[in-house]
Amino acid sequence: MTTLKRNFEFRRAYSRGRSSLTKHFVLYVVKTKKQQNQVGFTVSKKVGNAVVRNRIRRRLKEAFRSIDLTACCYDIVIVARTRALTVNYQTLQSSLEKELGKLVR
Template structure:
């Protein structure tokens, strides 16, 4: 799993598919570069809360991605998780179910 670092990678992912969930939004964009490694990036805006809240949300999103993306992520695609307000209030297991659901929907759409 590779990490997205550049702003251009996040902007490219924003032009891809969007799967909103109550705790986060999943963006998926196939890269088409022949590399089957899934890419992952995280972003949480100041609308979510102060620095402590945003960092907690990013830690939770990282843990979700480490558990789900290597197995159920789309190979050769970039995945961006955008934290939403109230995402920290959702139980972690429920967030994991939401990510599984979003990845399943993404796999169906990308397969078309």
């Protein structure tokens, strides 16, 4: 899994990407010319302190890793919401898989 690191990559996904909103996260997907998918995770300070934010980020990363994404050449940004911490892991994973399936065709 290759990650997004630069600010302009995140901004491009926010401005040009297709989005999907759930109770647990907001998902942005934009098609690129790169030969692989890149993913970035964002957790706002509004969600909680560093321990809480890192726990949510770890849960989302693992949920994304477990999904078999066959589509290529996308930048994906996942913005966590507060409910991502308390939701069941299987629910989080299935919700992420369902929303990615809608946006990545």
